[in-house]
Amino acid sequence: MPDVNISPLWLSFKTAAIATVIVFIIGVFLARVMARNHFFGKSVVEAIFMLPLVLPPTVVGFGLLVIFGKNGPLGSILETVFDMQIVFQWNAVLIAAVVVAFPLMYQSATAAFQQYDANVEKAAYTMGASKWRVFWTISFPIAWPGLLSGLVLTFARALGEFGATLMLAGYIPGETNTIPLAIYFEVQAGNTEVAAFWVIIIIALGFSAILWLNWWSKRNMMRYKSNSR
Template sequence: MSDINLSPLWLSFQTAGVATIIVFLTGVFLARIIARNQFFGKGVLEAVFMLPLVLPPTVVGFGLLYLFGKNGILGRLLLDMFDFQVVFTWHAVIIAAVVVSFPLMYQSASAAFQHDDPNLEHAAYTMGASKWKVFWTVSFPLAWPGLLAGLVLSFARALGEFGATLMLAGFIPGVTDTVPLAIYFAVESGNMEMATFWVIIIVALGFTAIYWLNWWSKRNMMRYSQKQHHQ
């Protein structure tokens, strides 16, 4: 184990980090717009957003391969316009991680914004605050506990993504070999010691993320209860 290559760990962190930033920005933006508005097809749109959460990873990977493959709609467009191929690149790892982790961020953000007190926002509007200012000074702080939960869960999900990544990005050492893929191919090659090492790492990271989130949530609830009691 002295010659172990830690590149899968760094690649997993980089992938999960970039994917989490993307899903946080898009999830918060879409949840903010959709949660407060009613329109035809809203239920269908939200079902589409949540679909990767219930589909087998191989189905998600097949769909992404269908879109971004050389003969896919987006894949052909990128190849013709920019001479850029997504499949079997680090960008494919990012795309897979974004797609499978987005539902967790969107769900958390949507629930957080729906539970915001609209009276506080209306009060800020009557005082002359712009929509942008109301969002950053009222809506966002009120929703932050739920947004943070979505952030942590999305990061953990992106960190553990396997099926869609394997189908879209493949296993290329130093390029697409994330920890979940390293575990699978270590087992395939009979290197159980290496597989056990990576399993311990990924379990420890996932456990730490969930444990910290639970601890922070309980701590936040205790502070809120104490504040309400003093009032």
């Protein structure tokens, strides 16, 4: 086994975990609102939400760099008001992970909230239940299988983010060197054994996440079929 600094593993896990929590909260909220409301320009808004999924990661990273750079609209405000710099910091790694992973969570959550009859919620409203109670006791439990799928895919996507992270955060050992960046720069440095080690690690993590999700989905489907008999 090659001599490997495991900081990229910790950094990737920390980033993916925090990004997943942020994306889950924002994605579920927006998906719920969009699934139950119709307004002019809704398709345009949803297209914007899904844009990071189809754009090259470097393009997403460039856009984030323009926004959060020192002279960018948000970057200048953060630096002037809060004395906070985003570019080439761990915060940049987190922002990149959140942006590129968001469409997966939003798409899964939207599908989950649209798969069941909204009349179930309306019936609860007529009986005096509040929107908050209806969401937690009816909407969320029914949509949970789809939300869980989005949760797992979001974590896996955030764990493997490369292009936008490189553009916005760069490669700073101990600060922004996630596993994908470590692989790239180890190959550039000719350390193929170390790069291969990280490739195996991230493949194993991604494969395990998808394998578990497939197992859980099949198990949940079998339980549903047995209960419906």
